[in-house]
Amino acid sequence: MNEAILELDSLVKRFGSRDVLQVERLVFQKGRIHGIIGPSGSGKSTLLRILNLIEKPSAGRVFFHGQDISLNNGRLAVQRRMAMVFQKPVMFNTTVFENVAYGLKVRGLRGPALRDRVRAELKTLGLEQLENQAARTLSGGEAQRVALARVLVTDPEVLFLDEPTSNLDPHNAALIEAMVRSVSRERGFSVVLVTHNIFQARRLTDWLSFLYEGKLIEEGPTPEILANPRDERTAAFVRGDTVY
């Protein structure tokens, strides 16, 4: 049986007098890689920030495991069970090791347990040689892998990825994609992936929701949405016809 990890209900997000999101209902199932696709400006990043509690909805509710989290009850505790990777990685001004150790330190881990956990995560992302390097001297691809290691090390239940490979070369993009796939399959993370890359959506996601001008136009299993979109706007986007 499916189990919802996150749900949006009657969501509205307004900036000034403009509604940038109006979503009646959107459900994220546990263990899935759920893709959010749509043209630039359709509200994808705003939606992720609302799910991640960085941004408050103007109206409507957000449920995490059935509990209403839009009321801000226990926000920090909920946020610690989530993780976000952005398009442009922001590195703390210290070593790669310390960047990855950070989330564990704030959770109270110290000593050999901390070191072993950090090293294991660096290894899975092919970063073990870079442990002592200053993080701000890394290449874009390396930095994005550190950003991923930094959040994976905390074992989040939900991983939010906002266009995580759009600034990367194909090699690093493939490494990130492989990692996302394996954490989803082997560690059971639920993933919400924002992308405007249809090929990446096809390779990675189980389910696709198509956003257009802040509205959920259609959604379904990825192969179905890509092969038989019902709405002309989705079809145009999937064909790559839309110029944005």
Ligand SMILES: Nc1ncnc2c1ncn2[C@@H]1O[C@H](COP(=O)(O)OP(=O)(O)O)[C@@H](O)[C@H]1O
């Ligand atoms: N902080 C903000 N203040 C005002 N408008 C914003 C803000 N953030 C986003 N927007 C607007 O909301 C709309 C959706 O933006 P965004 O969620 O970034 O779209 P996407 O990620 O799909 O490109 C855009 O029109 C954008 O200009």
Ligand SMILES: [Mg+2]
């Ligand atoms: Mg965006």
